[in-house]
Amino acid sequence: MGAKPLILRALTYLVLILALFPILLPIYWMIITAVKPKDEVFTFTPEWVPHTVALSNFGLAWNSAPFGHYFINSVVVTTGIIFLQLVTSTLAAYALARLRFFGRGVLFLIILSAMILPIQITFLANFVTLKNFGWLDTYQGLVIPFAASAFGTFLLRQAFLAVPPALEDAARLDRCTGLSFLWNFLVPLSRPTLLAFTLVALVAHWNDYFWPLIVTNTDAVRTLPIGLGMFIAQEVTTDWNLLMAATLFVSAPLLIAFFVAQRYFISSFMHSGLKG
Amino acid sequence: MKRMYWLIGTLLVLALLLPACAPTAAPPPAAQGQPTAAPATAAPSQPTAAPAAGKVTVTYWFPVDLGGGLAKVMDSMVAKFNGAHPNIEVKAVYTGNYDATLQKIQAGQLAGNLPDVAVVVNEHTQTLAPLGILEPLDSFVQADGGKKFTDQYFPALLLNSYLNGKMYSLPFQRSVPVLYYNKDLFDQAGISKPPETWDEMEQDAIKLTEKQGGQVSRWGIEVPLEAYNWIYYAFVYEAGGKIISDDLKTLYLDQPPAIEAMNYWNKLVNTDHVTAAYTPWAQASQDFAAQKTAMVIYSSGSQAFFRDSAKFKWSLVKIPQDKQYGVAPGGGKILMFKKDAATEKAAWEFMKWMTSPEETAFWSMNSGYIAVQPAAWDLPVMKDYAKKYPEVLVTVDQLKNAYYEPGAPNYTKVRDLLHDTTQDILSGKISVTDGLKKVTQEGNKLLSQ
Structure with missing residues (x-):
């Protein structure tokens, strides 16, 4: 593999930098808005560099709601959901991809169609169920309704199907079948998919506002997005600088997770698959 | 062929699932239909x-x-x-x-x-x-x-x-909605006092609108459109009209005052070009703070925000009157x-x-x-x-000229209908009289349900 011509490399970087722009711009705007004093947030011409840096915004934002509490709750709830989703999705995907049983195709179709249902359709039924269990305003109430994921099942089934049958035959010779095969072969080989799914689920549930707002009533179990919601004003203008300051510390764990996962992502892509 | 089966299978499952979901899909109306x-x-x-x-x-x-x-x-x-x-x-x-x-x-x-x-x-x-x-x-x-x-x-x-x-x-x-105005811009335009009538408001808005190369760089006034039709109600009351009958069954939106109110708003947008056809509620206060508009009709609750955010002199007055002052708190x-x-x-x-x-x-x-x-x-x-x-x-003064903010069983749908139709009228998709007639007819049906 020879070195690419300089011009080609330069072009590649140029395209990448241009693509980076629309992604970084909102993050940059969030950061500078977060440190602007109130009277600099709205100006006739956009201010790209703040005149004065008001770091006090972070303290004000942090103290506007019990964010420390919310942080812990968000971590507990999101971790719980992702753990359960990984377990149930992996097992379901294994059954759908590798086992033969009556009605498998129809079952898969039903799971697929579950992906198109928005939460607003199922929320009343779920809410009444939780109420009967006495699970309103509890961690279970936030986690259990999301214990299974149609999207995760679909994604992992596709990944498991992509593993060549030859590998399973080889494993069978070594007496490695069933769950043991799943754990020792399919899961490690599908690591990029698992990681991608984890990140998607992480973002979705870390940011979920609607469900926690409906089923919780006390700060003891409420999560971060509810704290963010308190900054949004419908009737008059939102305090954007405080909202952005709060968004910054609420979204920081996600940004860090992506940053860490990114290196791992590339390496796991490079090690997957059979040698051709 | 295999793909065919998939397609048919998917459609079948969807056909089975969707009707089953439909009743739960719209909880609010179902809930309202069963008071018992x-x-x-x-x-x-x-x-x-x-x-x-x-x-x-x-x-x-x-x-x-x-x-x-x-x-x-x-x-x-x-x-x-x-x-x-x-x-x-x-x-x-x-x-x-x-x-x-x-x-x-x-x-x-x-x-x-x-x-x-x-x-x-x-x-x-x-x-x-x-x-x-x-x-x-x-x-x-x-x-x-x-x-x-x-x-x-x-x-x-x-x-x-x-x-x-x-x-x-x-x-x-x-x-209540009030009229906020930018004193610095009024001074620059040589306007000595805030408007007190619809005509003065219109004339001031014409003077205050600024254009750069055919593009509006600053509106004379912003009349934002929000879900509750708040400003339109104020205009109707000022024109001497009423929105809804006392028994909450009949809309009066096809009556002359309601039409006059919409005509005035429509004129600001489409004849005078001193305000945009559609300004989202949240944007209007930000535009005023950024001096992208010289006046704005907005919630009285926004004063603290302007005190903190506006780098210019401003004040507020009652929404200028037509036949009378009027708002729906x-x-x-x-x-x-x-x-x-x-x-x-x-x-x-x-x-x-x-x-x-x-x-x-x-x-x-x-x-x-x-x-x-x-x-x-x-x-x-x-x-x-x-x-x-x-x-x-x-x-507080504005409260002396206050009227009913329409609310009735099933009114939420009427409210949305009026909001959407206002948008169609101001963007020229339907005439003022046809639009308001449509809202009145369909709205009355909704109210009698």
């Missing part, structure tokens, strides 16, 4: 709360609709109430914005998990009362002096408290759900306390809402506040 389904006496709403003997627990749901930090102010008021009432424990729950609060109430109704007291947006008194879940307040009011009790509040703020002759809510966080009401007698008694104490002169003054100064009792404005703290910011008195 409401639990008349709901179980105590907080099974986890084990109050000490003799202590009554009141669950209180509140939305925050004006800027950050207000949830904390609310918590401090509730803490103060609990401190002063050893026999009552109010548990305050922040429930998002007005819409989310309504959703939470509707879910709570189905699950028998309603709060004892809640703050809802003005028109939802008339949405929730027909469901049979609200406790009428008349007997409590009678016990506390009847008319003498209600006379403590601004009459204008009680307009929306009733349905079918029964009182269901007390005014809590109220606001908006904002939130505090109301009570049907519970056992002890809980309701405690809930009533709490509602009275929250709307009392001292507390409504405190909430007003912290939030920008109008203090709901005239007596509040005579308190020394409030007098100091009005001396510091004289413009707050304009909002």
Whole structure:
């Protein structure tokens, strides 16, 4: 593999930098808005560099709601959901991809169609169920309704199907079948998919506002997005600088997770698959 | 061929699933259609709360609709109430914005998990009362002096408290639309005083609109369009009209004053070109702070925001008049759900306390809402506040010309229809008269359901 011509490399970087722009711009705007004093947030011409840096915004934002509490709750709830989703999705995907049983195709179709249902359709039924269990305003109430994921099942089934049958035959010779095969072969080989799914689920549930707002009533179990919601004003203008300051510390764990996962992502892509 | 099976299979499953989901897909109308389904006496709403003997627990749901930090102010008021009432424990729950609060109430109704007291947006008194879940307040009011009790509040703020002759809510966080204007830009344009009539408002807007290379760089005025049609209602009342009949069954939107009001707005947009056809509500106040518009018709609750954000001199006046001044006060009401007698008694104490002169003054100064009792404005703290910011008195003055903010069973759909049609009219998709005729005809059908 020879070195690419300089011009080609330069072009590649140029395209990448241009693509980076629309992604970084909102993050940059969030950061500078977060440190602007109130009277600099709205100006006739956009201010790209703040005149004065008001770091006090972070303290004000942090103290506007019990964010420390919310942080812990968000971590507990999101971790719980992702753990359960990984377990149930992996097992379901294994059954759908590798086992033969009556009605498998129809079952898969039903799971697929579950992906198109928005939460607003199922929320009343779920809410009444939780109420009967006495699970309103509890961690279970936030986690259990999301214990299974149609999207995760679909994604992992596709990944498991992509593993060549030859590998399973080889494993069978070594007496490695069933769950043991799943754990020792399919899961490690599908690591990029698992990681991608984890990140998607992480973002979705870390940011979920609607469900926690409906089923919780006390700060003891409420999560971060509810704290963010308190900054949004419908009737008059939102305090954007405080909202952005709060968004910054609420979204920081996600940004860090992506940053860490990114290196791992590339390496796991490079090690997957059979040698051709 | 295999693909064919997949396609047919998918469609079949979807066809099976979708009808099954349809009834649950639209909970609000279904819930409204069955007023009898409401639990008349709901179980105590907080099974986890084990109050000490003799202590009554009141669950209180509140939305925050004006800027950050207000949830904390609310918590401090509730803490103060609990401190002063050893026999009552109010548990305050922040429930998002007005819409989310309504959703939470509707879910709570189905699950028998309603709060004892809640703050809802003005028109939802008339949405929730027909469901049979609200406790009428008349007997409590009678016990506390009847008319003498209600006379403590601004009459204008009680307009929306009733349905079918029964009182269901007390005014809590109220606001009116007013006209904000940029004094610096008025000086530059050589305009010596703020407009007092529709004509003056129009002429000033023409003078204040600035263009650069054929593009508008600054609007003369912004008339934002928001979900509650607030500004249009004000225009109709100013033109001497009415929105809805007293029995809440007939719309008057095809009558001359309603047409005149829409014609005026339409003229500002499409003849004078001094305001955009569509300005989202949230954008308008930001535009005013950024001097992208010289005037804006906006909520009186926005004064604190402009004090902090505007780097220029501004003030506010009543919305300029046509035949008369007029607005429909908006904002939130505090109301009570049907519970056992002890809980309701405690809930009533709490509602009275929250709307009392001292507390409504405190909430007003912290939030920008109008203090709901005239007596509040005579308190020394409030007098100091009005001396510091004289413009707050304009909002009180505006209450003298206040009318009913339309609310009726099923009105939410009419409201949305009017909002969407206004947008179509201003963007030229339908004429003023045809559009309003359509709203009136379809709206009357909705109201008679």
